[in-house]
Amino acid sequence: MRYTITHRTLYQYSSGVALCHNEARLLPRETPWQLCRPSQTRIKPRPALSVERRDFFGNRILYFAIQDVHWRLEVTVATEVRVLDERPFDESSLSPPWEHACQMLREDPDPEIIEARLFGLDSPFVVVRPTFRDYAEPSFPPGRPLLEAVADLNQRIYREFKYDPHFTTVATPLDEVLRERRGVCQDFAHLAIACLRALGLAARYVSGYLETLPPPGQPRLVGADASHAWLAVYVPGAGWAEFDPTNNCMPKEKHVTLAWGRDYGDVAPLRGVMTGGGSHSLKVAVDVEPSPEPVKLKPS
Amino acid sequence: MIEAASLADPHVSSAPGDALLDDYPVPASGYDEMCAAPGVLRPHWRDLARFLGETGGEELERRHTEVQRLLQADGVTYNSYGDPHGAPWRWRVDPVPLLMTGEEWSVLAAGMEQRSRLLNALLADLYDQRLALRQGWLPPELIYAYPGFLHPCHRALPAGSRWLIFHGIDLARGPDGAFRVYGDRAQSPSGAGYTLENRIILARALPMLYRDAPLRRLASFLETERATLAKLARHHPENPHMVLLTPGPNSPVYFEHAYLANYLSLSLVEGEDLVVRDGRVWLKTLGGLRPVDVILRRVADAYCDPLELRGDSLLGVPGLLQAARGGHVALANALGSGFIENPGLAAFLPPLCRQLLGEDLKLPSLPTWWCGHPGDRSYVLANLERLVIRSILPNQPHWDGSRLDAAARAQLADRIQAAPHLYVGQETLPLSTAPVLEDGQLTPRPVMLRGFTVADGDGYRAMPGGLARVSSGLDTLQAAMQQGGISKDWWVLAPTPQKHVSLLRQSYGPIFVTRDGSDLPSRVADNLYWLGRYSERLDGTARLLREAFGRLLEWEQDNTDERCLDDLLDALDIPVPPVAESPRARFFSLRQALLALIVDADHADGLRIILDGMLRTGRAVRNHLGDDSWRLLNRLQQQIQEPPEGLGARQARELLEEDLMLIAGFCGLNNETMPHHQGWLFLDIGRYLERVLRTLDLFHLAFITARNPGVPLWEVVLTITDNLTAYRRRYRSALHPTAIIDLLLFDEDNPRSVGYQLRRLQRNIGRLQQPDHSPYRSAEERLILEALATLQLADIAALATLSQDSTRSSTELSRLLEAVEKPLLGLSDALTHSHFSHAEVPRQLIAMRP
DSSP: OEEEEEEEEEEEEEEEEEEEEEEEEEEOOOBTTEEEOOOEEEEESOOSEEEEEEOTTSOEEEEEEEOSOEEEEEEEEEEEEEEOSOOSOOTTOOOOBHHHHHHHHHHOOOHHHHHHGGGGSOBTTBOOOHHHHHHHGGGOOTTOBHHHHHHHHHHHHHHHSEEOTTTOOTTOOHHHHHHHTEEOHHHHHHHHHHHHHHTTOOEEEEEEEEOOOOOTTSOOOTTBBOEEEEEEEEETTTEEEEEBTTTTBOOOTTEEEEEEESSGGGTOSEEEEEEEOOSEEEEEEEEEEEOSSOOOOOOO | OEEGGGSSSTTOOOSOOOHHHHTOOOOSSSOBSSEEETTEEOGGGHHHHHHHHHHHHHHHHHHHHHHHHHHHHTTOEEOOTTOTTOOOEEOEEOSSOEEEOHHHHHHHHHHHHHHHHHHHHHHHHHTTTOHHHHTTSSOHHHHHTSTTOOGGGTTOSOTTOOSOSEEEEEEEEOTTSOEEEEEEEOSSOTTHHHHHHHHHHHHHHOHHHHTTOOBOOSHHHHHHHHHHHHHTOSSOTTSOOEEEEOOOTTSTTHHHHHHHHHHTTOEEEOGGGEEEETTEEEEEETTEEEEOOEEEEOSOGGGSOTTTSOTTOSSSOTTHHHHHHTTSSEEESOTTGGGGGOGGGGGGHHHHHHHHHSSOOSSOBOOEEETTSHHHHHHHHHTGGGEEEEESSTTOOEEEGGGSOHHHHHHHHHHHHHSGGGEEEEEOOOOOEEEEEETTEEEEEEEEEEEEEEEETTEEEEOSSEEEEEOOSSOOHHHHHHTTOEEEEEEEBOSSOOOOOOGGGOOOSSOOOOOSOTTSBHHHHHHHHHHHHHHHHHHHHHHHHHHHHHHHHHHHHHOOOOTHHHHHHHHTTOOOOOOOSSHHHHHHHHHHHHHHHHHOSSOTTSHHHHHHHHHHHHHHTGGGSOHHHHHHHHHHHHHHHSOOTTOOHHHHHHHHHHHHHHHHHHHHHHHHHSOTTHHHHHHHHHHHHHHHHHHHHHHHHHHTSOSSOSHHHHHHHHHHTTOHHHHHHHHOSSOOHHHHHIIIIIOTTOTTSHHHHHHHHHHHHHHSOOTTOOSSOOHHHHHHHHHHHHHHTOOGGGGTTGGGTOHHHHHHHHHHHHHHHHHHHHHHHHHIIIIIGGGOOOEESSOOOO
C-alpha cells in the first residue's frame, strides 16, 4: 500500500516562549518492508537550527531550536511511504517452543541475540511485576510455539480489555490498566510487553500509524486518524514479529512504522523544553491518506 | 622504636624511644602503614616518627586544634543534604600524614593510569560500536540495567574525543599489603580540592614539618588539570572560556567546587547561568551572552540536559547534549561517563583489559561477583555470610552478610534471586591501619585512599598523593564525611625536599586584561544584591535589639522611663505584650519577646532566619568574596546559629555588640577588598536600598505613629543610627525634631541620612551596565531619581513646627516619607527585571515522567 502520512502538531501558549529546544520523532524509519520518500517538514516559526540524526535505536530524530519569542509552534511532517505486504512473520510462521526461546535469549552468544536482551529488561514505562506473569500464563502452556502463544495473549488483551480513550493518560500506571481492564493502544502495547518480559522474553514498542476506514457510505475525514502503537516480540535467531493487541492482528500493509524503542518514552513524537510560555494548548491532527497514484519509490 | 631496614633482621625491635611511638598499639593482624610489627618502624616513616616523638602528644594536640580552627575559619565544609537548616559538617583533618615511598607509588600510579585508559576505552566502545557487548565480554544486563548507561549519549562525542578526563579511584591496602580498587568515580570525582586544602592548612599549622619535607607536591598535577581542560576547547584555543558547572550551594561538596574554580581560574556557574543558542553554550552575564568552550562538570550527567536526559532536572541546561554532539562545547567528564561507576564492572575488568588494551590488568579490584552470571550467583548465595552485597542501582543500601542473622540472609537471598543482575557480591578485606591522633595518643585506624588521575597527552597522569580518610571500609566518601569522618594528608615521598608552590600565584599563558566586570553571571549579581540586603537587615535588626535590651536593663536598674520600649517592639515587628500586673512581670514578658528574635531558629524576623539568607546568598557567591570576609561570615554563623543556653538580657546585649562588630567588619572588608566593579555595585545597592527603607520606617515610627513620642524615643532613633554623638557635637542642644530631621533626612554628607543613601544609590545605579545599551534612563534610574528629587524639593519650612505637635507638620512629613518610599519599593523589581531576569527556569513541553 502507498500512503501519504501528514502529522501536524500545534502548540499555543498563553505567554511568549523566548527559547525552545525540541526533538521530533516524526520521520518514519525505513525497514525491509517499508520504503519512504524524503519527508516534507514545515516548522513555524522557522527554527534557528535544525539537525537530523539517528538515535540509539536507529530512529530518525529531528532536533530543532527556536530562538525568537513566539506564541504558537506548528510542526507538520508529510511523508510518502510504501508498505509491502510481506513481513518476516505471519500467523502461520513456525517458531520454537517459548521456553526454548527464553533459553536461547539467555544463553546464545550470537551478537544479535545479545543485543535483543536490552528489550527483556525493565524500562521507565514498563516495570515488570508478578501480576503480569500471572496474566500471561494461560497463553503460555509448556511447549507451545512462541508465536502461537503471543497471538493468544494478543487476542486475550483484545477481548478482555475495553478500548477507552477517556480512562488513561500517558502517566497511567500499567497496574491500573490491568486491574481496570481498559486503556488505549499505548497501554495495550505496554501491557503485552510487560507480560512477555515477565516471562523472560524480549519485546519492543513500535509507534506508527494505521489507515482507518470510514463507516460504510461516508467519505474519509481528513485529520481524523491518530498515532498508533503496537509491539514486536523477538524470536531468537529469526527476528522480530509484530502484534497489534488493539486490533487483534499481526500488522501488515495497513500499519505504517514510525519508530521503535523499549517503551513509549523512547519514541514520544515531540518533546521539548521551553523558557516562558505560561499554560499551553495542544492540537494534533494525523492524516493517513492512501495514495491514488503509484508513487515511485526506490529502496534506500 | 627502630626502623626495619636498618637492621639485618628487619623485624627486630629495640632502642628506647619516646612514649608517643612506643605506646602505638600495632594491631596483631593485618597491615599497619607505619609499623611492620610492634615496635618495628617501616623505614620511610623514620623522619616523621622522629618529628612526632620530638613534638610529643600534647603539642600535637595543640596543633590539631589549630588545624581545626584554620579549617573552620576557611569555611571548609562538607554539607549534608536533608538537614533542614543545612548545617554543614565541619571537615576534620588528622595532623599525622600517611606516608608512601616513591617506589611504591610509581607502581600504584601505573596501575591507576592503566585503569583510566581501560575505562575510557570501554566508554568509547559502549557508546559507539559496543564490541564489548556483542563479543560477550560484558553482559547486556550489566550495561543496560545500570541507570548510568545513557543511551542518548550514543555517538555523542566527535570521533577521537576522550570520554574520561578526570578519574577518582577509591583504594585500600589489604592484609597482604597489596592495593585493591573499591570503586571508580567519574560523575564528580570529588576530593582533589579537599586534598589541596588539607595540605595547605597542615603546612600552616605544622610549618616545621612541611617546610622542607621530601614529599611530592600537588601543584603540578593541578597545572596539568588546567592545561588538559584548555586543550579540550575547539574555539579560542589561546584563551578558552572555561566554567565549573556545580549543582549549587546545596551540594555536599560545594566548598570544593568554589575552591577548584578559584584555583583553576574557572567561572563557577550553575545550570541556570548557561543557555544553549545556535548550538553553542553561553554564559548569561551582565554584559550579555558569553560563549563557553569547556565545562568542568560536577553535576551528575543524567541531570545535565532536561531535553534528552532526565526531564525533571532543574540543574541542567536544555540542549546541552546536542551542543556537545556538535563539538562546540567540551565537557569533562563527557556526558555518559558516569557509567564507569557501575560496581559490577569489577567482575569483568581483567579479561576486558586484555581485550581492549591488550594488557594484563595491573591494579586489581576488590574481588567481586556479578549475580547475573549463574556461577557467580551460586557462589554469592553460598557465601552470603562473608560477603558484602551491593545493588548496582544508585542510592541503595548495601548489606554486610556477616552482620545478618539467618532470617535476614534468607530474605537477602530472595531479593537477589528476584533480580540477580542488579546485585554484586564483594569480598570484605580488613583495611590497612595508619596512626591517627586521638587524645594525645597515636591509635591505629583503618584507612582508605582516594587517588586521582587526569588525562595528559595520550594517556593519564596520577596525582602524587590524594585524600586519605579514616574509614570503616564500607562507606563511600560521602557517607564517611557525613558521619563526621576524618581525613588525612597522603604523602608520596620524594628523594629530596621539594619547593612548596601554589598555583594561585601563577598565571596561564597570555593574560587578557578585563576590568569592567560585565562578564559577571547574572545569578551572581542577583545573589550579591541580596547578600547586601540581608547583611544590612541583620545589622538593622541587631541594632534595634541592642537598643531594646539596653533600655530594658536601664529600666530594671534605675527605673528610667521605659515607655519607648513599646515603640521599639513595634519597630522590630513583634507584638507588644499585654499590660502586666507588675513591673517584674512586664520585664520578663518584654525580655522573652526580645530573646525570641535571637534564640528562635524559625522566627521570621529573627536574626537566625536573616543570617540564613545571608549565608545562602553568600555561599552562592563564595568566590567573589575575599578570604577574610569569608572568615568573618563563618564567625558570624557560629556566633548567631549557636546562641548560648539560658541567655539573659545583659548577655544578649553583649552578644549583639559582638554581632554588630562582625557585621561591620564583613561589610567594611567587602568595601575595602572587592574591586568596585559590577559585582560590588550590586552588593552596595542591596545594602543601601535596605538601609534607606529601614531609615524611612524608623522615621515614620518615631514622628508619625509613635505610641510614646518625645525625647526618649528621639534619643533611641539617634542611637540606633549611631548619630547621637554627631548630633550633640553639631547642635550642642537638647533634642529637637527639626534638627534630627535635618541630620537624618536631608544632610547628604551624613552616611546615615536618607539623602546620602539616595545619592549613593543613584550614583551606583547609574554605573550599572545596561544590557540593551539604551541611551534612555532605565526604570531603576528613573525610580531613584524620583525618590531623590522628591526629597530635595521638599519644603523644609513646613516641617519646622514638628515639635509643637502641629498636625500640619506631621502630615507634611508623613506625605514626604511616603512619596520618597513609593519609588523605592518599585526599585527592587526594576533591578530584577533589568539585570536578573534571565533566571527564568525552562520547563518541559509535556511532562514525560512515567
